[in-house]
Amino acid sequence: MVDKSLITSFNNIKGLDLNLLLTFEAVYLHRSVTKAAGILSISPPAVSQSLTKLREFFGDPLFVREGKGLVVTTTAENLHILLSEHLHTLLENLNNFSEKNIKSRFVIHSTPYAALRILPDIFSLTETNGINCELVHISSDPTYDNAEEILIYRKADIIFDTTSHYGFSIITEPFTTEKAVAICRQDHPRLQDKLTFENMKNEKSTFLNIKSNGLKQTQSDIENYFGERSFSFSSSSLHVNASIVERSDSVSFIPEWFARKFAKNYNVKILECDFTPQPVTIYMTYNKASLKNNNFVKLLKIIKECKDTL
Numbered sequence: 001m002v003d004k005s006l007i008t009s010f011n012n013i014k015g016l017d018l019n020l021l022l023t024f025e026a027v028y029l030h031r032s033v034t035k036a037a038g039i040l041s042i043s044p045p046a047v048s049q050s051l052t053k054l055r056e057f058f059g060d061p062l063f064v065r066e067g068k069g070l071v072v073t074t075t076a077e078n079l080h081i082l083l084s085e086h087l088h089t090l091l092e093n094l095n096n097f098s099e100k101n102i103k104s105r106f107v108i109h110s111t112p113y114a115a116l117r118i119l120p121d122i123f124s125l126t127e128t129n130g131i132n133c134e135l136v137h138i139s140s141d142p143t144y145d146n147a148e149e150i151l152i153y154r155k156a157d158i159i160f161d162t163t164s165h166y167g168f169s170i171i172t173e174p175f176t177t178e179k180a181v182a183i184c185r186q187d188h189p190r191l192q193d194k195l196t197f198e199n200m201k202n203e204k205s206t207f208l209n210i211k212s213n214g215l216k217q218t219q220s221d222i223e224n225y226f227g228e229r230s231f232s233f234s235s236s237s238l239h240v241n242a243s244i245v246e247r248s249d250s251v252s253f254i255p256e257w258f259a260r261k262f263a264k265n266y267n268v269k270i271l272e273c274d275f276t277p278q279p280v281t282i283y284m285t286y287n288k289a290s291l292k293n294n295n296f297v298k299l300l301k302i303i304k305e306c307k308d309t310l
Contacts, residue, residue, distance in 0.1 A: 020057075021083060023050040027063060028080050031070045104133040104295040109140040109150055110160035111210070113238055114282055117257060118160060118175070121309065125302045133295050151287050157296065158303075159285045162214025169288055175303075176310045177279040178255040180218050182271040183263070185246050195251065195271040200226045206241045206252040207234035214280045221277035222253055242266040253277070 026036035027047065037044040055062055060075040072080070108119065115137050123135055140150075140161065150156045151170055159165075164172045182195045190199065208215070223229065233244050238258055245252045246266045259270050284303065290296045 017053070020050050020054050021087070023047055024054055024062070024076075024079065025083060025087060027051065027070065028072060028076065031063075031072075033070075104131075104293065104299075105136060106133055106158065106296065106299060107136045107138060107156045108158045108160065109138050109156040111212075112139050113255065113258065114160040115139070117178075117255075118282075118306065118310065121306045122299075122303055125306065126299065129298070129302060131295060131298050131302070133299060151285065154287075157286060157290055160282055161285075162212040162280055162282055164281075164283045165285045170285055171288055172283050172285040175282050175284040175307055177281050178257065179279045180222070180253045180277050181256045181259050182251055182253055182273055183242070183245055183259050183268045184251050184271060185248070186267050186269050188249060188269075190249075191251070191271060193269075193272055195273050197226060197274060200229070200251070203230075203251045204232040204249065205229045206244050206250050207231045208238065208241060208252075208254070209234045209236045214282075218253075218277045218280050221275075225275050225277075242268060255280070 023036065023040060026039050027033060030036050030039065033044050033047045033051070037047045040047070051062065058075055058079070060073055062073055062076040062079075063070040064073065065071075108115070110118070119135070119137060126133060126135065138156065140159070150159060151165075160175065164174075166172065184191050184195075184203075190202065208219075232248070232250050233241070235241050235244070238254055239262075241252050241254065242258075242262060243266060244250060245268050251271070256270075259268070263270060286296075286300070291300075
């Protein structure tokens with residue numbers, strides 16, 4: 001709801017630059033143009049110009065020179081009394097309105113897997129280090145989401161994905177790499193501990209249907225080694241693919257970290273392979289402008305600490 005009285009006050013005082021009132025208070029308190037200029041970090045002529053504008057607005061000299069100092073007029077005394085009732089409180093509130101006291105909210109775009117892999121450690125360290133922030137995760141889809149657009153329009157502060165992005169206003173850096181491993185169910189009738197070129201010919205596969213450039217290279221490596229595979233199921237979810245493998249004779253290639261963490265949950269086993277596909281790199285991308293935010297810089301430091309432990 002619009003405060004009509006506030007709008008009326010704006011209209012009534014629109015001829016006055018409110019910054020001049022700070023200059024007035026500085027001169028009133030120090031009774032010196034030079035000292036006021038030093039406090040405000042401006043030049044004495046700038047203070048004098050401000051006083052000229054105030055005198056014209058109030059129709060009063062406000063300060064009269066007497067000897068080496070300034071004497072205030074009755075109008076200036078009344079103006080100070082009026083301002084001092086509220087200006088001190090306003091300045092205190094503005095001084096307290098800082099990143100130390102205001103909770104920051106940072107939005108992180110990433111695929112569900114990258115979030116599962118990376119965010120728990122990051123969140124834990126933000127709590128341990130007492131960073132006053134809220135982390136918000138939004139699942140992204142490399143097929144539809146444009147990372148550059150997300151950052152430009154500030155839909156997110158950080159993006160984790162398998163594509164490196166380049167631009168004058170953004171920073172992209174490798175964060176971690178993910179090695180793919182083959183899995184099958186524990187009681188698979190034909191596969192014991194190893195997946196070879198020969199026995200792969202007799203098996204069906206699940207397909208991780210995520211169209212990211214980094215993942216495509218790994219999928220291409222697997223295809224080039226094993227030849228054209230027979231797919232029985234596809235999903236964009238690692239959890240769904242693992243569930244299918246658990247209840248079928250299908251083979252699936254998934255990230256090694258995911259396989260080791262959830263193998264027991266899904267009753268699957270990791271198979272040794274004759275070859276190692278090219279690892280997938282997960283990149284971190286963020287706006288250069290975000291580095292002006294102290295809480296963001298603290299968060300970034302924590303994220304880079306996590307990078308060394310993943």
